[in-house]
Amino acid sequence: MNTGLASPLFDWALMRSFLAVLERGSLLAAAHALGSSQPTLGRHVAELERQLGVTLFERTGRGLVPTKSALAIADQARAMADCAASIGRTLAGQSRQIAGVVRLTASRTVATHLLPALLATLREAEHGIAVEVVSSDTISNLLRREADIAIRMVKPEQASLIARRVANVGIGTYAHKEYLRRRGIPRTVADLLQHDLIGFDHDDLIIRSFHALGLPIQRDAFGIRSDDHLVLWETLRAGLGIGFCATWLADRDPNLQRILPELAIPSLPVWLTVHREIRSSARIRVVYDFLAQAIPEALNGG
Numbered sequence: 001m002n003t004g005l006a007s008p009l010f011d012w013a014l015m016r017s018f019l020a021v022l023e024r025g026s027l028l029a030a031a032h033a034l035g036s037s038q039p040t041l042g043r044h045v046a047e048l049e050r051q052l053g054v055t056l057f058e059r060t061g062r063g064l065v066p067t068k069s070a071l072a073i074a075d076q077a078r079a080m081a082d083c084a085a086s087i088g089r090t091l092a093g094q095s096r097q098i099a100g101v102v103r104l105t106a107s108r109t110v111a112t113h114l115l116p117a118l119l120a121t122l123r124e125a126e127h128g129i130a131v132e133v134v135s136s137d138t139i140s141n142l143l144r145r146e147a148d149i150a151i152r153m154v155k156p157e158q159a160s161l162i163a164r165r166v167a168n169v170g171i172g173t174y175a176h177k178e179y180l181r182r183r184g185i186p187r188t189v190a191d192l193l194q195h196d197l198i199g200f201d202h203d204d205l206i207i208r209s210f211h212a213l214g215l216p217i218q219r220d221a222f223g224i225r226s227d228d229h230l231v232l233w234e235t236l237r238a239g240l241g242i243g244f245c246a247t248w249l250a251d252r253d254p255n256l257q258r259i260l261p262e263l264a265i266p267s268l269p270v271w272l273t274v275h276r277e278i279r280s281s282a283r284i285r286v287v288y289d290f291l292a293q294a295i296p297e298a299l300n301g302g
Contacts, residue, residue: 017044018056019077022070026063033146099128102287105147109229111135113249115151118294126286137229148284149291150273163273167296170247171205171265174256176239186242189213189263193221196241198232201225206244209265248299270295 020030020041027038027045034041049056057064066074106115111133119131134147150156155163173192186192193215199206199222210217219225224235224243236243237253244265250256272295274288 014044014048014051015077015080017041018048018070019074019081021045021057021064022066022074022077098126098283098286100283101130101132102149102284103132103134103147104149104151104287105134105136106151107137107153107229108135109233109246109249110151112230114295114298118291118298121294122287122290125290129283129287131287137227148274148281149288150271151291151295152271152273153268155269155271156273160276161273162276163271164292165269166272166292167270167299168267169270169299170267171244172247172250172258173242173260173263173265174236174245174250174258175242176237176255177257178255179239179241180257180259185257185259189215189260192242192260192263193217196224197222198224198235198241198243200232201227203227206265209263213263270299 017030017034017036017040020034021027024030024033027041030036031038031041045056052069054069055067056070057066104115112135115133119133122129122131153169155165175195179196183195186195189210199219201219204219206222207217207219224232224240226232226235232243233245233249235241236245236250237255242259245256246268247258250258272288272292274284
């Protein structure tokens, strides 16, 4: 029976922009996530509001606040995004073409210091493969195809993701040689408490390692603190104190000296992750297999 009421018509593609803004809280963050621009995302949201005939976000001094209308359609929007991603994964898994784009996500340190040399080798062998690198310390959502392959230090929990442990990253204690010349070389772990220390802001990995040796230090023992590994790296290289760094990276710098090998800091696993549905893609499989062999070789100095 025709009730005379028509369902609102809208461009389904605008939902992707709406969902990005909803989940990230601002046009700028959503634009970064989608590789778009802030004005474009703003136009998309405004157009979706016009097509639906509702207001989806309140513009406040704190950013965009979702309205009741936005929250009411959030679950359906996520379901649409999941369905679209599933279609993409199915088609990608059926692809037998080698040439094309593969999107990688890796931490900022890995993307900056490890991947470039590996990608040079890959591109020399497979020139038809273009690689997009998402440099991020957050866990990118492979389920929604924000990336095809992820290199992470944390094993994903989703059953639809296949994770392969390809290497372990050793962590050592290092300082710039000039810093050690000025302040002296600590001979025991306890001596570190008399030095300027560089460490994490929220991560307690280093603190737990000290506790295991009977030194109950706390976060305020670190004169320089950051959870950005590139910041810590450059601070260490600038000679601001004694820090804790991946051995594969620090051992390459002739100005850094490793000290106190008895301070046993747990190594970090390296997980290579791909979605189960796209693992059969010939192009993605080539890159996945290459990284599975090249990463441990590079980390072990091979």
